[in-house]
Amino acid sequence: MACIFCDFVSGEQKRNMNGYLFKPLHETKSSLSFLSIDFPATEKGHILVIPKKHYKNLEEVPSIILKDLMQEVQLVSSILRKTHAGTNILVNNGEAAGQQVMHLHFHVIPRNPKDGMDFEHFERKELTLQQYGILYRKLKKEFN
Numbered sequence: 200m201a202c203i204f205c206d207f208v209s210g211e212q213k214r215n216m217n218g219y220l221f222k223p224l225h226e227t228k229s230s231l232s233f234l235s236i237d238f239p240a241t242e243k244g245h246i247l248v249i250p251k252k253h254y255k256n257l258e259e260v261p262s263i264i265l266k267d268l269m270q271e272v273q274l275v276s277s278i279l280r281k282t283h284a285g286t287n288i289l290v291n292n293g294e295a296a297g298q299q300v301m302h303l304h305f306h307v308i309p310r311n312p313k314d315g316m317d318f319e320h321f322e323r324k325e326l327t328l329q330q331y332g333i334l335y336r337k338l339k340k341e342f343n
């Protein structure tokens with residue numbers, strides 16, 4: 200199956216789906232950062248950070264490569280913070296989480312006060328202390 204991000208890394212695809220020329224902003228041994236074509240309505244500079252090797256999900260990435268990716272995300276965020284008040288770091292991990300390109304990628308989205316973006320718009324559920332305790336014990340077992 201073809202992967203647009205793998206094609207960018209290999210140089211086989213020079214333009215994205217909308218015809219924009221693909222140009223890396225920064226590159227390391229195992230990661231690549233580039234400007235996204237999807238901009239939130241009020242901000243400029245949405246940057247994607249990807250591993251050069253194809254990994255569909257976060258869980259597949261070897262820790263040494265994940266360390267490099269996180270250092271790159273940190274660098275990108277620090278650059279965006281020079282001109283913005285904050286950043287959101289987002290990973291859509293799997294189709295159910297909204298992942299559309301099945302190549303792991305980190306979104307680094309610049310933020311400013313009152314920019315109108317709300318990434319936490321899910322409906323919250325109140326748990327009783329007992330329900331919280333049951334859920335905690337169930338999940339804790341998975342870590343042992």
